[in-house]
Amino acid sequence: MTLLYASTFAEALGKLTHQEQKQVKITTVDLMMDPKGTGLSLERLTRAGDDKVWSARVSRDLRIILRRDGDDNLLAYVGHHNDAYRWAERRKFIPHERSGAMQIVEVIEGQQRAEPEYGDHSDAKETTEESVQPFWSLTDDQLLDVGVPREWLNQVQEMPEAEIDTLFDRLPAEAAEALYDFATGGKLEDHIVTPAEPGADPYSHPDAQRRFRVFDNVDELKAALDAPFEKWAVFLHPAQRELVRRKVTGPTRVTGSAGTGKTIVALHRAVHLAEQSEIVRVLLTTFSPELAQSLCAKLEIQTQALPELRERVTVRPIGEAAVELYCEQFGEPDLVEHGQIRKLIEEAVSAGLGADLTPQFLLEEWQELVDAWGVTDPESYATLPRIGRRTRLGPKQREAAWAVFDHVRTRMAEHGWVTRAMIYDQLTGWLEDGGKIPFEHVVVDEAQDLTVAQVRFLAAVGKGRDDALFLAGDIGQRIFRLPFSWAKLGLDIRGRSHSLRVNYRTSHQIRAMADRLLPPAITDLDGVEEGRRGTVSIFDGPTPEVHLFEDSDAEGDFVSGWLQRCMMSGIPSHQIALLVRNHDQLGRARKAAAEAVAATGVSKRPVVTVMHDAKGLEYRAVAVMACDEDVIPDPDRLASIGDVAEMESIYETERHLLYVACTRARDQLLVSGVDPGSEFLDDIT
Ligand SMILES: Nc1ncnc2c1ncn2[C@@H]1O[C@H](COP(=O)(O)OP(=O)(O)OP(=O)(O)O)[C@@H](O)[C@H]1O
Secondary structure, three states: OEEEEEHHHHHHHHOOOHHHHHHHHHHHHHHHHOOOOOOOOEEEOOOOOOOOEEEEEOOOOEEEEEEEEOOEEEEEEEEEHHHHHHHHHOEEEEEOOOOOOEEEEEOOOOOOOOOOOOOOOOOOOOEOOOOEOOOOOOOHHHHHHOOOOHHHHHHHHOOOHHHHHHHHHHOOHHHHHHHHHHHOOOOHHHHOOOOOOOOOOOOOOHHHHOOEEEEOOHHHHHHHHHOOOOHHHOOOOHHHHHHHHOOOOOOEEEEOOOOOOHHHHHHHHHHHHHHOOOOOOEEEEEOOHHHHHHHHHHHHHHOOOOHHHHHHEEEEEHHHHHHHHHHHHHOOOEEOOHHHHHHHHHHHHHOOOOOOOOHHHHHHHHHHHHHOOOOOOHHHHHHOOOOOOOOOOOHHHHHHHHHHHHHHHHHHHHHOEEOHHHHHHHHHHHHHOOOOOOOOEEEEOOHHHOOHHHHHHHHHHHOOOOOOEEEEOOHHHOOOOOOOOOHHHOOOOOOOEEEOOEEOOOOHHHHHHHHOOOOOEEEOOOOOEEEOOOOEEOOOOOOOEEEEEOOHHHHHHHHHHHHHHHHHOOOOHHHEEEEEOOHHHHHHHHHHHHHHHHHHOOOOOOEEEEHHHHOOOOEEEEEEOOOOOOOOOOHHHHHOOOOHHHHHHHHHHHHHHHHHHHOOEEEEEEEEEEOOOOHHHHHOO
16 A cells, blocks of 8 residues: 655645644544555545545544545545535546646636647737736647646636736646746746656656655654645655755755755755665754754754654754864864954054054955965965955065964964864865765755855865765855855866755745845856746745835834734744844834734734844744845945955845845745835835
């Protein structure tokens, strides 16, 4: 007996109460143990759209809809009596005629389409009296090629533009993605379905596996039933699965705009690698402790049924992992503080070193070049490409600057201080001399914000070993670093960078608005282009709001009202966030949140935090507040730049930051500020 689990079942289960979910779980597990369903009141549904559909009684009112075909039991849907029967009556289960992938097709009432049509629609009907029909010009053949079920050909060709947002609710996902991309300027040819091998199992096609999953044992089924909301733990997009399973000889990168499931791929990749053998150890890492914690929580869900795999994956922020390794090899490091470096520079300048260079300029030069790039001698400094620091320094000025850095290095050595970058550099040297980290594979999330020293360290980790290094990231979300070439540091992902294009997090409306903040394609310094075009979201929602106000009080009142509406619509407080650029604006956000809490009487406040800390996270509703002219781009950051020519790169990261903030929202987004507002808002209003 094979037990199959459909994404429609997970979705329907997620809508039931906790108590009902428990009852369903008991019945489902019984069914798995006794596939004949003895004692489960199984009933064949004669009015269903498919003659193999049955219902199983969970309670007086709850029914599971099953499809039983030979030894296969497919859990298709669950719901209250009438809802469940209605769902079954309107569904057919058929392999698609081109791809062979099993689809759940909604039956269109009253539609007759006996004869296949191969008509020429070149006389494209752009408009009807009521509206534009974006798919009118597409032939039956073209539609079948992208997975549209035959029953739906007419319906799609005649679909008015206003209904495009419903595609994902009505059609199999592969067809919906293709059509949505086409309607928004993409090419249908990019989405042609892969034909199945003759006689292949219709459930094993990659397009089928994104909606059906075969369970081998009861534990796996139980884990899926425990977390019906976490569909990512069970169903992957074919492009995601491909990246998870791919065997590679060099470092690989998965890219894609915010919400396309890069983190999910990183997690599945880590578990997949851990599956390869009992002795394999995997490090799953990212830059911040908060994100590492969130990875850990997801990994728990994913490995619930496979505790032995959980043991093989270590989740650590990269800084912590490096310090642990350093301690093992060299003893505990005495990490130098930022303020101590500043003092040493000021000390050198007071002693007459550094010619006319300011301590601020020298501090940046130290942080972004000398320390970041691990420069240890004047010759290397004299020839170092000054990436991101475009103000020219003549040989004499470099000499003067080096005198300061030499002073800093000498004093640090006397104290036995090291910087974070030095830790990675020392570990890199150790790896190059044959040292081995206790992990066969390293998977890195949010890789766009890696430092130079981290990239060099990871390059040494991955050198010469298959599948050693897998990186997930989006250069459009680089918010902490200036750009630099990975390839020059030995981390070459050229030809092994792959984009994801289906956005699972944000509505069409929010994604489309946020995308306007960034260019359609961004090329990194190694020439690898990351395109954002062709990305589709799988659901739609309200249009994001952008408002500017006379003063911050007026803004606060509006945001508070907006929050109240979100809370009253049932969004839990922890799923609502207010994001601001800096700590200085936190007060404005807290006031609005407090007012909303007082007005609604809910017990918990929404999350209030700065944009940087929201990286990698998501909320159902987000208010990006205080987007004032003198807040973002951050004037203090711009003013603190010793090097005027660096301005452009800073502007870029500030723009990325607003993109990151906006793309934390799933369903509702409000962007607000005081008139005239941030210059970036011009692109989204
Ligand atoms: N195959 C999938 N099925 C269902 N949900 C998915 C799938 N893949 C990703 N998701 C969901 O989409 C959302 C975004 O995923 P994820 O955080 O991995 O995106 P990301 O590309 O890493 O985003 P960001 O760049 O903003 O960090 C999450 O809620 C995740 O659970």
